[in-house]
Amino acid sequence: NAGVTQTPKFRVLKTGQSMTLLCAQDMNHEYMYWYRQDPGMGLRLIHYSVGEGTTAKGEVPDGYNVSRLKKQNFLLGLESAAPSQTSVYFCAIRDGSKNTEAFFGQGTRLTVV
Amino acid sequence: GESVGLHLPTLSVQEGDNSIINCAYSNSASDYFIWYKQESGKGPQFIIDIRSNMDKRQGQRVTVLLNKTVKHLSLQIAATQPGDSAVYFCAENFASGGSYIPTFGRGTSLIVHP
Numbered sequence: 059n060a061g062v063t064q065t066p067k068f069r070v071l072k073t074g075q076s077m078t079l080l081c082a083q084d085m086n087h088e089y090m091y092w093y094r095q096d097p098g099m100g101l102r103l104i105h106y107s108v109g110e111g112t113t114a115k116g117e118v119p120d121g122y123n124v125s126r127l128k129k130q131n132f133l134l135g136l137e138s139a140a141p142s143q144t145s146v147y148f149c150a151i152r153d154g155s156k157n158t159e160a161f162f163g164q165g166t167r168l169t170v171v
Numbered sequence: 172g173e174s175v176g177l178h179l180p181t182l183s184v185q186e187g188d189n190s191i192i193n194c195a196y197s198n199s200a201s202d203y204f205i206w207y208k209q210e211s212g213k214g215p216q217f218i219i220d221i222r223s224n225m226d227k228r229q230g231q232r233v234t235v236l237l238n239k240t241v242k243h244l245s246l247q248i249a250a251t252q253p254g255d256s257a258v259y260f261c262a263e264n265f266a267s268g269g270s271y272i273p274t275f276g277r278g279t280s281l282i283v284h285p
Contacts, residue, residue, distance in 0.1 A: 091272070091273065093275075097179075100276060100277040100278050101260070101275040103272060103274070106272065114268070114270075152271075156202075156203065156264065156271055157264065159205050160205075160217075160262075160273045161217075162215050164213060
């Protein structure tokens with residue numbers, strides 16, 4: 059998925075640990091999104107950003123924080139990981155137009171034990 | 172389509188058959204819809220889109236149909252190939268607070284048997 063890079067690709071955390079997931083884009087798109095994907099649940103929006111310095115809550119924001127200090131980067135933080143946060147996390151980007159598709163990163167598989 | 176519990180709806184077809192994947196969307200005000208394909212271990216990728224002023228759009232081997240009356244989308248894949256095996260999601264760009272949020276259905280797993 060050219061243009062959207064997520065790091066790390068895999069991580070195992072212990073309950074209570076913290077971590078930050080990084081999404082970096084080189085397409086100069088305004089909108090960035092963090093989703094989580096669980097079996098049978100599709101993609102659920104955690105937080106999103108419509109531009110540098112702005113963030114907003116999505117459908118499932120609890121337990122996560124985000125920051126968009128630079129246009130090309132969108133960080134997702136877990137302050138105190140819980141087993142319920144075991145999931146695959148996807149970052150997506152989109153330009154500011156109404157009728158355009160999203161581009162996704164390859165995902166981060168996070169396991170909290 | 173909708174799913175219950177941990178299992179996605181699954182469509183199994185033979186190689187060479189045509190596949191039809193269905194999706195219901197939620198917001199009658201949405202006017203842009205997209206189908207994504209997600210292969211195992213990868214992020215979703217754009218397949219085809221359609222605007223609400225159309226009821227059909229064709230791509231290479233894929234066709235999307237839109238029925239706004241019943242808020243229904245379908246993706247038709249002609250001459251399905253093993254490489255088409257994946258999870259397929261429909262999505263709408265949902266208007267929220269002046270911005271547009273890609274909002275996804277639960278997905279359908281397509282299995283193509285050689």
